Amino acid sequence: MLVRYQRAAGAVWRNAHGCAFVLPQPGSEIVVLAGTGHDLWRLLAEPMSIDQVAHCLAETYDVPADAVTRDVAPILDELASRGVLDEE
């Protein structure tokens, strides 16, 4: 089944100083997303698959989509495990 990722519905967050500051839920730690992480946060305002994310980032940074997929997959998993992203 195709997994899609999106910003966690219950998260509160701010964009500031080139980063996203995300509090996934009360009492959890604030996650700071900079660089590509911040790009991911902006992209995932809407649900996207890994391939869609990779395609967007590949266009932005002018690199092959396959390479981006390999790099971004573990980051998405990590952010989902920390409650920053929802999976569907």
Next chain:
Amino acid sequence: MDVTALLRSVAAFGVSETSVPGPPEPLDSGDWDELITHVQWHRITHLLAEAVSSGVFPTTDVQFAGAIEADIVALTGALCLEAQLVDVAELLDDVGISFRVLKGPAVAHLDYADPAWRHFGDLDLLIPSDALEEAIRMLIGLGYARRFPQPRDGFDRRFTKSVSLDGPDGQQLDLHRTLAAGGFGHRIVPSMLWNAPSSRFTLGGRDFDALGAEERFLHACYHLVLGNAPPRLVPQRDIAEMLHNDTVAGDRVLIIASAWQGKAILARAITTTADNLRLSTDHPLVAWAREFKPSRREQRELARATSPRYSYVAQAIDSVPAIHGSRDRLAYVSALAFPRRSYLRGRHSGAGARVRHALSGALNVLKESRD
């Protein structure tokens, strides 16, 4: 260093149409430390961070890092409060208590282009008078604690401005019956706050209702004039944002202010903001405020209510004539003159102050009754 001028420059950053310069060169470390302390108190750390990042406010590298760090600390606090707001909202929903979000989170999400520009240090919710006691009971059951007991049963529901609660993790939550204390506060009509259309914003995956744009604007004005002495700059920035965005219908603001007998508050808040932040907006409310002449009674009450020496007792005395009906006035006076023992701890516990308060209040009740 003219710290007041610098603070106003920071508070005006990005909203003043006239250029408000920072210092010509970086401040020395002592002046900088003093400035940062004031900036934090005024809750304008993000405005300073933006000003130093843009270069209009020159800093050393260490000062630049300090400004960003102070902003991130404040931003983190605001996020924790928003998470708490989501939690509290679910609890209130569960027991069917409606509420409106006031001040910080509501203004940040509704009146600023980017909520990161508006920090806040506590949560404020407007609760219907008849549900206030139930809301307090529920939150106390969940580990919240009242800062002060009410003087007598029913006082919160009938007379209080707000009840401050400390959360289990030290966060402050204020449950409001109305928007301000004292005579000006008692003339606010709470039902108007509930009957007006609300504004809505989304946070943490759910929708929140806030006051409508005009009521929110008036609340910022009341908060600026009556809230802190000296007044904080953040409500001035709120007022500037609302005027600048032109989201406030001036004629409706004046109708509401008139119903609340609060035109003097409104005019004072707008002229203070326009002068301090050097606003050059052509919003009709600014022109109205500059022309407004308060009555002698309004001038006297405003002078008392904005004095740094405006005591809790004086505030209570000003409230008496503003309370509708002799029975309610007497109930208010007797609750404050003869409160529960627990209420007196840490308050105006001297017998003299209490007797003065009771007598003055009673005299006002009699005077108003005769009138």
